[in-house]
Amino acid sequence: MLLRRTLGQDGPAIGAIGYGAMGLSGVYGPSADADGIATIHRAVELGINLIDTADVYGDGHNERLVGRAIADRRDRVVLATKFGGGPTEPGGGGLGRPERVRGWLEASLRRLGTDHVDLYYLHRVDLATPIEDTVAAMAELVAEGKVRALGLSEAGADTVRRANAVHPIAALETEYSLFSREPERELLALARDLGITFVAYSPLGRGALTGAITGAADLPADDWRRRSPRFGEAHLDANLRITRALAPIAREHGIALAQLALAWLLHRGDHVVPLPGTRTIANLERNAEAATVTLTPAGLAAIDAAAPPGAAAGDRYPPEFIAALDA
Numbered sequence: 001m002l003l004r005r006t007l008g009q010d011g012p013a014i015g016a017i018g019y020g021a022m023g024l025s026g027v028y029g030p031s032a033d034a035d036g037i038a039t040i041h042r043a044v045e046l047g048i049n050l051i052d053t054a055d056v057y058g059d060g061h062n063e064r065l066v067g068r069a070i071a072d073r074r075d076r077v078v079l080a081t082k083f084g085g086g087p088t089e090p091g092g093g094g095l096g097r098p099e100r101v102r103g104w105l106e107a108s109l110r111r112l113g114t115d116h117v118d119l120y121y122l123h124r125v126d127l128a129t130p131i132e133d134t135v136a137a138m139a140e141l142v143a144e145g146k147v148r149a150l151g152l153s154e155a156g157a158d159t160v161r162r163a164n165a166v167h168p169i170a171a172l173e174t175e176y177s178l179f180s181r182e183p184e185r186e187l188l189a190l191a192r193d194l195g196i197t198f199v200a201y202s203p204l205g206r207g208a209l210t211g212a213i214t215g216a217a218d219l220p221a222d223d224w225r226r227r228s229p230r231f232g233e234a235h236l237d238a239n240l241r242i243t244r245a246l247a248p249i250a251r252e253h254g255i256a257l258a259q260l261a262l263a264w265l266l267h268r269g270d271h272v273v274p275l276p277g278t279r280t281i282a283n284l285e286r287n288a289e290a291a292t293v294t295l296t297p298a299g300l301a302a303i304d305a306a307a308p309p310g311a312a313a314g315d316r317y318p319p320e321f322i323a324a325l326d327a
């Protein structure tokens with residue numbers, strides 16, 4: 001049985017490791033739908049019940065695929081999806097305008113083939129709309145039973161506090177890994193204090209922390225990572241040196257690098273739920289096993305020395321994505 005957590009303050013029990021389905025829509029190399037469905041089925045069997053998608057992943061393909069995969073086991077899944085992550089209106093923002101929120105949800109429900117989502121996230125804070133207005137519209141959907149809990153993704157501390165004052169925020173989904181330790185400045189403690197589950201996305205550094213990537217040549221031509229400065233010519237080698245420095249620590253614990261990266265996150269607090277993505281059952285099973293790993297104090301210190309905050313070279317997103325992020 002996978003280690004369990006509570007979603008938010010009083011939500012359903014979730015596996016301490018979640019499953020992110022984004023990679024099943026060709027973002028990081030090709031993926032066959034049948035393999036994706038089999039992987040999701042195995043996740044649910046293993047107790048990895050927090051299944052994460054978004055309306056923008058694969059232009060709706062991802063939600064449709066997740067919907068097909070969970071149709072006959074909907075009650076065993078804590079289904080999370082997101083809105084507001086697409087291209088903004090001219091001049092910026094606009095996707096979180098309150099009058100649009102219901103339409104986003106209804107479109108997601110149709111693609112997912114369900115009458116409710118368990119966790120509904122604002123994917124990116126709409127910098128042109130007060131967060132209170134967006135969250136009030138999301139809260140109406142909770143009152144109607146179409147949404148069970150609310151989440152924010154990539155929201156700054158002030159936004160989280162303001163949103164949480166309108167309606168309890170159950171989860172904050174933000175990039176957090178040995179390559180992206182920014183949440184340690186404020187967000188991690190804030191989430192703990194407010195009873196918010198911290199869902200750590202891209203916990204494997206989009207694959208760079210696993211040892212599976214040895215250079216840019218390993219990435220297919222249309223791989224999204226080719227747009228990320230961290231995977232660019234100027235920075236990838238430096239980042240892979242960090243991964244190589246972590247390898248002996250993983251070996252000492254008798255685990256794989258990916259398991260080290262996930263176990264490290266699980267040691268950051270009981271409210272942290274890593275959300276890795278994979279297209280294969282073999283990697284999924286390995287990732288689930290990370291929840292059984294105890295890292296020694298010496299191991300944790302060695303990890304900190306090999307990958308201290310700020311160690312990763314290059315921004316995690318291209319400049320135009322960074323500019324659109326909440327402070």
Ligand SMILES: NC(=O)c1ccc[n+]([C@@H]2O[C@H](COP(=O)([O-])OP(=O)(O)OC[C@H]3O[C@@H](n4cnc5c(N)ncnc54)[C@H](OP(=O)(O)O)[C@@H]3O)[C@@H](O)[C@H]2O)c1
Binds near residue numbers: 203210212
């Ligand atoms: N809220 C947001 O803005 C946001 C942004 C990005 C992602 N997310 C969510 O977070 C989820 C996970 O993030 P992510 O997919 O970007 O990155 P990730 O989980 O850090 O890395 C995924 C990559 O790691 C590889 N991998 C997974 N397990 C492995 C293992 N045990 N050994 C070796 N390689 C392994 C995968 O390849 P294989 O497929 O070959 O295993 C894939 O290329 C997404 O699916 C999505 O749901 C949210």
